[in-house]
Structure formats: C-alpha cells, structure tokens
Amino acid sequence: MSYDNILVEQRGAVTLVTLNRPKALNALNAAVLDDLIAAFAAFEADDTQRCAVLTGSGEKAFAAGADIKEMAEKPMADFYREDYLSKWYSHFTSAIRKPWIAAVNGFALGGGCEVAMMADFIIASDNAKFGQPEIKLGVAPGMGGTQRLTHAIGKAKAMEMILTGRLMGAEEAEKAGLVARVVPQADLLDEAMKSATLIASMPPLGAMANKELVNAAYEMTLSQGILHERRLFQILTATEDKAEGMAAFIGKRDPEWKGR
C-alpha cells in the first residue's frame, strides 16, 4: 500500500510510520489522518508486526497540530455533523491493541501533542516542545488534550499550559512525567527503534494484555482495575507462551514465542 502523506516501513517486526508534510510542520490534515488510519490498521492486522513507532519527518516537528488552514473556513455545522475527528480518535485509542511508541522530534502541538499522548509512551528528542496552544486560536483541544495532559502531568501544569498556550521543553516534560525518556536528537530514531524491537521480542499476547491493563488504570476504579488485572493474569496462564516462558527460564535458554 502506498501513502501520500506518511512513510511506512517494516523493519523486522517493527512498523515505522513517519508523518511526512515537513513544509507544513507535519500538520494533521484529513489526508494525513486517513493515511494514518490505514497504516495503523495494516499494522494491527499483520501478525509479523509487533510494535510500531510514529515519528515526524524533518528535525523541526513531530506535528504542529491539526491543520489550521483546513479548519479555518470550515463552518461549525460541518465539524458537528461529521463529528470531526471522532472516527480517527476512536481508531487511535482502543482499536490499536498492539504497542506503539511516539518518537517526538521538535514541536508536538495541539493535535500533535494529543496524538503523541495516545501512544503507549513517548520518547522525546532534546529539542522536543509540547503544547496545547488551541486557546490562542479561539478553540480548545479536541482529541483528549485536556484529559490526557492532566492525567500525565497533573492539574497545575496542565491548566497553566492550556490556559496560556505555554510550550513545555523536553527536560521539563520528562520531569513532569509526560515522556518516558529524553535522548539527543541524533539518537531519537535509533533509541525508539531499540525500545520497539525489545517490545516486539516479547510474547505478543502478553504485550497486548499488559498494554490493556495499564490503560485500564485510566478508565477503572482501583478495585475494578485490580480485578481486571488478576483475571487477565489468570487467562495468560493458559497460553502456550506462558508454558514456553517459564520452561525457558527454568531451562536457562531463550524463549521462542508462538503468540498463542
């Protein structure tokens, strides 16, 4: 499959997806978003692919937000009638059950920051800048920014960023808990690929279940989440990969996962 606005490459069991509108700082217009849905659906459906990395082309931006030029002339009735971005949003959250990482280079603003926060975790380059500056355009975040940013960094910092449009640098983002790790710009892709390759080497059902459980912490009460965790743990004990993983440990050898 070929795409006009993104680059997609399989590197072993890792799918690397690169937003590729560098002249518009990888702004997310409808065509980019459609390409992303298709690429991630293909990743999800391909049993050889076990982890994905999403990054932006060029050094300047991961994505500078939803495409302002596309939104500028659109009437409210159209946003509402088409339930703007809802199909896209739902695709990128619960529909992607395999793990994926956002490798954030440069600006991750507005919808760009929101997409990065939909990833299972973010690895940022030292020049990364995060922000939800929608207030300066007379709107508000619309793809989860007010919720995910607040969960990630707490009310005080999230409220300050969202009300002032202030951008947060990589170092502060790591301290605040928004990103898992900061690496030099030149190493970003290698580091993200290393993490993704490591995740891809894990038992696939286990990776899916562990991801589901961490995400449940955002949706469930503590007791519901712990019950869900215990049940999935119990279910995983019936897999061939559980037998293999434990036999490999006891036999002091590397496991060979079957994904069953």
Ligand code: HXC
């Ligand atoms: C469309 C964009 C864009 C965007 C940048 N560009 N961001 N086009 N949508 N979100 C384009 C510029 O128009 C310009 O095109 C080119 O990319 C380079 O950008 P410059 O502004 O010239 O670069 P620079 O001066 O370095 O400033 C970088 C920047 C700034 C600070 C990132 O571009 C900026 O503030 N961008 C907007 C960020 C933003 O507000 N994002 C939130 C969008 S709303 P030309 O053709 O002039 O060269 C949103 C809502 C999501 O995301 C939720 C909806 C449900």
